[in-house]
Amino acid sequence: MDLAYLRAHPQHLSTFLAHQRIRETPVGGGDVCAATRLTLDDGTSVFAKSWPSGSPPEHFFRTEAAGLKWLAEASAAPVPEVISVTDDLLALEWIEPGSPSAAAADRFGRELAEVHRAGAEGFGAPWPGFIGPLRQDNTASEGPWGAWFAERRLLPYLRMSADRGALDAGDVELVEQVLSRIDTFGGAEAPARLHGDLWPGNVLWGADGRAWLIDPAAHGGHRETDLAQLALFGGAPHLDRIVAAYQEVWPLSDGWQGRVPLHQLQLLLVHTAAFGTGYRGSVVAAASAALRG
Incomplete structure (x- = not known):
């Protein structure tokens, strides 16, 4: 799976993860969600969020995805691209961290x-x-x-x-x-x-x-x-x-x-x-x- 395939078939991400077809590296994700860096076959990275245990509240990840897309529609401050969203997972464009200036x-x-x-x-x-x-x-x-x-x-x-x-x-x-x-x-x-x-x-x-x-x-x-x-x-x-x-x-x-x-x-x-x-x-x-x- 490369980024182009994932963008075209976002619904397949959970299956690939379940069958360990994508390399996952834990990263800091805050106090609420578990976060991982997914490395795809073409070497690109994706940021993924999931619920730490059990199922998230209904609409949890879809709500965040809707908010990100709405903020992006302003075409002003940058917002990570929503690549895939399901009831249990949100995958976003990977943003390489830097330093404030x-x-x-x-x-x-x-x-x-x-x-x-x-x-x-x-x-x-x-x-x-x-x-x-x-x-x-x-x-x-x-x-x-x-x-x-x-x-x-x-x-x-x-x-x-x-x-x-x-x-x-x-x-x-x-x-x-x-x-x-x-x-x-x-x-x-x-x-x-x-x-x-x-x-x-x-x-x-x-x-x-x-x-x-x-x-x-x-x-x-x-x-x-x-x-x-x-x-x-x-x-x-x-x-x-x-x-x-x-x-x-x-x-x-x-x-x-x-x-x-x-x-x-x-x-x-x-x-x-x-x-x-x-x-x-x-x-x-x-x-x-x-x-x-």
Whole structure:
């Protein structure tokens, strides 16, 4: 099997893997999926993701494939080609890793602005949603953004976090204050085309000198959410340059800096819901900062 054959017959990949006809090399794939580098007969490589054990949630890999294709339609920031997708496997173009550079950051900022500006028909998406290992409600909405964000992106993960004991009653009350004031934060905009899970680990700095979008939870949302997520967990390399280049293409609305904690709260609640109390302090800090404005 070579790459041309695989592109023409993507449904055959699982069979070749089952019969050990393709060399597999484990690679880092994050906290959710098992990842391998597949070496084909022509020497080319493919990146493959599978569920570590048992069967993945229904639509899991097809949802990621749909999001990648949708982001690629913006013809801006590079996105790995979807080569094969089944219920149990996702195979993507192999991107050779490189090192972050200032030039790549500048280009990425401009390209991310163009991805966002490609827009979306509404808040949400026409495919089922996942973020990390959790389901995400992509039910389409015309807005307004604040009510949609509170109902679809904050409240579900607040409930999950409380149910698993990752947040206590005081923490829940604090986040509920944010929910009750959601319409006062301002910055409302039309739906942008979002990556949706754009923490720094989901930007792949390639050997080609570009920053690639990977592992999306793509949907229509507020563009400030992607930018706020880039600042989490230590921040993306050259983040100041990314934001400055972004602003050259599509300036952000007044007061965006004060809304960063609000937008970060979504992904932090996802982490308490999925991984537990280790992220509790970050949720409390973000909610408190959002209320302070």
